[in-house]
Amino acid sequence: MVGSVGQASMDLREKVEPLPEEFDPKEISGPADSAPNGILGSGDGKNREIVLGRNVHKMCFAINEPEADDEVTGEREAYMASVLARYRKSLVERTKHHLGYPYNLDFDYGALNQLQHFSINNLGDPFIESNYGVHSRQFEVGVLDWFARLWELERSEYWGYITNCGTEGNLHGLLVGREVFPDGMLYASRESHYSVFKAARMYRMECIKVDTLVSGEIDCKDFRNKLVQNKGKPAIVNVNIGTTVKGAVDDLDMVIQTLEESGFRDRFYIHCDGALFGLMMPFVKRAPKVTFKKPIGSVSVSGHKFVGCPMPCGVQITRLEHIKVLSSNVEYLASRDSTIMGSRNGHAPIFLWYTLNRKGYRGFQKEVQKCLRNAHYLKDRLKAAGVGAMLNELSSTVVFERPKDEEFVRRWQLACEGNIAHIVVMPNVTIEKLDTFLNELIQKRSSWYEGGKIPSPCLAADIGDENCLCSLHQK
């Protein structure tokens, strides 16, 4: 019986009709020993080994074999509807309290509901037609053109595609770099996204970690030293347009200058990881310009971050000439195999196309300005309340003292690293939301530190003396 939600995850296998001989579930090792414990429960009897972080295996909506009469009674449908309704409620709640991740949750794609039930797949290269007709390449190419224009690469000279996430962009950009310089060494600041180091491992590239400044930017002095030590091999460089934790923007011009001055003229490939700020930077005054008029090889940006999209996605733009290198020697394929993934989500390009078309360059510019304004507001209010905080000039990421209570961190979905937490101010983060957060933080904090009797931690090493407000650095 599936009728009662409380019993829903009960193991039904003892009751179901035996399956035909070629598939007998009794032969299958599984959680036969599990005790039912409510919708969320599907405990496995044994303790699963926990490897770093909190293992959530026990939090799962189990899939149970339908009863033979389920279609008649409708009980299964009712059970599933109840799971989904509860889940929806939790999503509403979790979406409301969300500050730590750079996802713009402010979008309305109602007009696209009509397309949701199609299996849209942009198999392989967006510029090569496939016989699979249910695709959205027309939208994808439109989006790519928009980004190529933003980053100043001629339509006849660029290649790109819409990826599944920022990681895929980095995997692609660095692979292109490696194919252009097979014996190149990878240089990346230690505050680069972890996918950069994952790429190095996957691709068996030698990887050199470069130090960072307190701001989170790459330290070009250290970069120069490391280049000089490895003059024999070309350099493949990951440049961060907004680091994950501090939102720091590496100085692209100084990186290029350092390379050239260290004798790497024509022997380097630069990939710009613009996961978050790749789309914001063009609209910020004084920001170093990301453009293919400079000697860069590729730029990637996430689509679900600043643009906002119900599923992760990203945009990858590179030079067409590099793709020729990547797709040479592909004797086994009648087509060009130039994407990391094969089947590709065809809905994401339509979401992006829809937003870009509605907002335009000007719309984004307005939103960027709003985010920067709100980020300054947050930083100022934090510091006024005695909380150490930092905001990089070109960034909407506010870094501050890590809240002492993990429950509070989870409630607001803050991303933390060591002593610091951050809030990425996206278009959906309003002053009202920030005020609610600030008021709650200030109140809680007063109890954590007993109104100042217990000293708050020193953050000078993380955010600099001038931003730290511990008893030592407070002026």
Next chain:
Amino acid sequence: MVGSVGQASMDLREKVEPLPEEFDPKEISGPADSAPNGILGSGDGKNREIVLGRNVHKMCFAINEPEADDEVTGEREAYMASVLARYRKSLVERTKHHLGYPYNLDFDYGALNQLQHFSINNLGDPFIESNYGVHSRQFEVGVLDWFARLWELERSEYWGYITNCGTEGNLHGLLVGREVFPDGMLYASRESHYSVFKAARMYRMECIKVDTLVSGEIDCKDFRNKLVQNKGKPAIVNVNIGTTVKGAVDDLDMVIQTLEESGFRDRFYIHCDGALFGLMMPFVKRAPKVTFKKPIGSVSVSGHKFVGCPMPCGVQITRLEHIKVLSSNVEYLASRDSTIMGSRNGHAPIFLWYTLNRKGYRGFQKEVQKCLRNAHYLKDRLKAAGVGAMLNELSSTVVFERPKDEEFVRRWQLACEGNIAHIVVMPNVTIEKLDTFLNELIQKRSSWYEGGKIPSPCLAADIGDENCLCSLHQK
């Protein structure tokens, strides 16, 4: 003016208000020279170099900067609505005529519409909780449990995640293999999916192509010879549970036996690429069983194929012990970085959970039986009409003479290779649809070959003498 659809893609930049100084579109190289030519037109003036296949850059829905008064007039909304309505119509048409790709287009996810506007992201490892609260890990783990049970791996001993597509599954499985045996050589039959060879290149693994039988299965005699020549290094083997073109299933038991007899006991890792048939095989009588009770390391399957899902996705299951190898040495991460992608689509797990829960093992079994029946019907009718055709015993992929007319191929979205085309009979492919296709093919074919005056091509090399119906092999 965006009002007229015909003029919609006209370059508007000459008319828009100048953007603020930090972003001047005039500085941007772009398609300023393009001539408007209807919705689909956004010709770029220059000829883009065409590299293999048909370049579709000219087929694109351009994104134009909104007019200043667009919000007032509503013209932009109207334009976009018209593009979407036309596109929807074309999707309906293209979905109807679709036979070549193994995507089950028969699904109804209406109940999930309520979740579409949430930004659901299952960042990283499904078993490690992230602070980002808008996820669907509970559903994902439920789906993974279901598959682990199907392939007979204890809940406490498996690890897995929901991928973006079959390619990601292969990339993951082969990466795990390489990390387990860093100096291992990759063996894959030449009819393996191209992502296997892409992985070899990405991962810098030595790759040995093994011959195939006419059926498309791996030739274990050739496999043995190649193993013996490379005894010094461990073997990482890709086993196809359904090849892309012929739907051939490699004989897993014979592959294992060959490895053991060639002295590779304990020095091999097997990844099973079950993109399509990984989910069908368990329900087919006489099929070699894919199970972790045999010495295999990982299995991957696509979620958008047999299950059906509006976006590409897949399931990857491996042994927990291997993941420990993969995630060692990850000093830069506070968490376990064990997935290929970082941000992961949280909607796909819900779609899969929904279908698995509704259909259950028994539901899938019924559908598999229906597909096999319909595939036999198709093959029999083709041969009765004098068209050379082959259907592997464990498969629903019917391979047959490539239609002579490319327009016909495109209309039915057939995948072709050399002299052959194939139809993958999925649950949404009904007898009626097959009849429509067959009648059309038979009629067209009669004109292509002038009622038999022109001989049809010999397919013996592709599908075997016994399946070829050319004048030489016809009995």
